[in-house]
Amino acid sequence: MSLLSASLLGIDFASPLMNASGVCCRYNEELDAMLASDAGSLITKSCTLLPREGNPEPRYTATALGSINSMGLPNEGYEYYLDYAVKHDYAKKPLFMSVAGLSLEDNMAMLTAIREAKLPAIVELNLSCPNVPGKPQIAYDFEAMESMLEAASRVWAQPFGVKMPPYFDIAHFDEAAAILNRHPLVKFITCINSIGNALVIDIERESVVIKPKDGFGGIGGDYVLPTALANVNAFFRRCPDKQVIGCGGVKSGAEVFMHLLAGASLVQVGTALQEEGCGIFARLNAELAEILQRKGYRSLEEVRGKLRTL
Numbered sequence: 595m596s597l598l599s600a601s602l603l604g605i606d607f608a609s610p611l612m613n614a615s616g617v618c619c620r621y622n623e624e625l626d627a628m629l630a631s632d633a634g635s636l637i638t639k640s641c642t643l644l645p646r647e648g649n650p651e652p653r654y655t656a657t658a659l660g661s662i663n664s665m666g667l668p669n670e671g672y673e674y675y676l677d678y679a680v681k682h683d684y685a686k687k688p689l690f691m692s693v694a695g696l697s698l699e700d701n702m703a704m705l706t707a708i709r710e711a712k713l714p715a716i717v718e719l720n721l722s723c724p725n726v727p728g729k730p731q732i733a734y735d736f737e738a739m740e741s742m743l744e745a746a747s748r749v750w751a752q753p754f755g756v757k758m759p760p761y762f763d764i765a766h767f768d769e770a771a772a773i774l775n776r777h778p779l780v781k782f783i784t785c786i787n788s789i790g791n792a793l794v795i796d797i798e799r800e801s802v803v804i805k806p807k808d809g810f811g812g813i814g815g816d817y818v819l820p821t822a823l824a825n826v827n828a829f830f831r832r833c834p835d836k837q838v839i840g841c842g843g844v845k846s847g848a849e850v851f852m853h854l855l856a857g858a859s860l861v862q863v864g865t866a867l868q869e870e871g872c873g874i875f876a877r878l879n880a881e882l883a884e885i886l887q888r889k890g891y892r893s894l895e896e897v898r899g900k901l902r903t904l
């Protein structure tokens with residue numbers, strides 16, 4: 595066991611770091627770059643039943659404080675990622691598959707096909723894409739989320755995880771956690787997806803910066819770090835039988851350490867990975883190791899959830 599060893603669903607990871615679904619994971623070449631990187635694992639682009647072009651461009655813009663995107667789930671269709679998962683060498687590093695069907699039926703069809711392939715791939719069910727016009731985020735509709743989790747638990751019939759949107763109200767943390775706790779097969783919770791439907795304005799052009807939805811898109815990066823940490827900690831506190839994966843605002847070892855303190859078992863990198871490339875994982879591992887050593891920690895276990903309150 596090295597200093598950066600992590601564990602999820604009883605599976606060992608050499609590093610807690612991985613990509614956030616959507617970044618460096620649409621094509622085989624990107625997934626292979628993640629495999630060759632110092633990330634402890636990798637996750638595929640959220641897939642739909644059929645391939646999708648996604649929203650019109652420009653649909654991603656980096657900003658001084660992070661990024662805004664309205665990709666619209668562009669992906670090669672679930673069979674492409676299932677094919678990658680069949681060929682993947684799980685002894686090298688664990689692989690996650692992100693599933694984001696446009697309907698409950700589509701999700702069940704994909705989960706059935708993936709289940710029948712009998713792979714060690716870990717499924718992260720995306721309940722929180724904010725960018726498909728006309729498709730509300732499932733996890734903001736508690737009844738829809740309950741129905742989706744009931745169906746997914748029945749069809750998938752083994753442990754899986756969910757990608758959650760950020761919540762901003764304690765009552766919503768309570769309600770969402772209560773729903774998740776009613777589904778014991780939901781063994782991990784990834785917090786957070788982008789903060790949906792934000793608006794970035796360029797004053798020189800007096801314009802929005804992305805084309806879809808009149809410029810409204812999900813934001814990531816520095817903008818979302820405190821909200822991401824709050825959601826990680828809220829679900830860590832409320833779901834003692836589940837693990838949490840942190841996502842949001844990670845750009846150095848410091849933010850990785852914050853997510854671990856808040857309760858994260860693994861940590862995903864989105865905007866910073868998009869901007870820096872896969873070399874970021876070697877840097878983040880080194881920076882995290884330096885913080886742990888400086889503070890006298892010998893494992894991530896000793897840090898997880900140890901956030902002090904005043």
Ligand SMILES: O=C1NC(=O)NC(C(=O)O)N1
Pocket residue numbers: 616640663664665666667668720722723724725726787788812
């Ligand atoms: O779940 C998602 N979150 C995002 O921020 N963007 C992508 C997308 O638009 O495909 N999906």
